[in-house]
Amino acid sequence: MSDHTRPFKAGDHAEVFPGLGHDPYQLRGKLHEPSVCPSCGVVYTGGRWQWLPRPADAQEAACIACRRTADRLPAGYLTIDGDFAAQHQVEIIDLLRRDETRTRAQHPMKRIMSIESNGGATLVQVTDVHYTRDLGEALKSAFQGTLDIKYSRDQDLARVHWRR
Numbered sequence: 034m035s036d037h038t039r040p041f042k043a044g045d046h047a048e049v050f051p052g053l054g055h056d057p058y059q060l061r062g063k064l065h066e067p068s069v070c071p072s073c074g075v076v077y078t079g080g081r082w083q084w085l086p087r088p089a090d091a092q093e094a095a096c097i098a099c100r101r102t103a104d105r106l107p108a109g110y111l112t113i114d115g116d117f118a119a120q121h122q123v124e125i126i127d128l129l130r131r132d133e134t135r136t137r138a139q140h141p142m143k144r145i146m147s148i149e150s151n152g153g154a155t156l157v158q159v160t161d162v163h164y165t166r167d168l169g170e171a172l173k174s175a176f177q178g179t180l181d182i183k184y185s186r187d188q189d190l191a192r193v194h195w196r197r
């Protein structure tokens with residue numbers, strides 16, 4: 034059996050596409066330009082997603098952020114806990130929401146997918162690895178506390194924990 038016909042095994046594409054990691058959302062075929070996301074209306078042109086009026090010749094293609102949201106497959110998890118966090122949950126969530134509104138206007142793929150509270154703890158699912166870290170850093174700079182950031186080996190998943 035040659036290399037081209039052997040069955041696919043998890044991890045194989047790390048060698049086929051060196052440096053691209055395992056992020057399934059980065060390994061798909063090249064998008065038509067321009068494309069428009071039917072869910073959120075963001076436009077793909079010039080090699081990136083941008084907030085622009087829908088071009089007349091656009092094809093439809095779901096953007097990465099909407100695909101992640103539909104698949105429930107975040108690029109990052111931000112966990113928030115501690116006594117202070119439990120007592121200031123409303124303020125904390127408000128800060129995250131305001132940050133997202135501001136960030137998303139500039140970077141359409143940086144979004145919060147969901148915010149779930151469970152007792153005093155909060156779990157935030159985020160569409161972008163770096164934005165998960167940025168949100169943790171925003172909490173630390175606003176409220177101090179302790180920030181712990183971990184990335185998967187291929188840096189396609191961030192687990193950020195902020196505690197105070």
Ligand SMILES: [Zn+2]
Binds near residue numbers: 071096098099
């Ligand atoms: Zn979209």
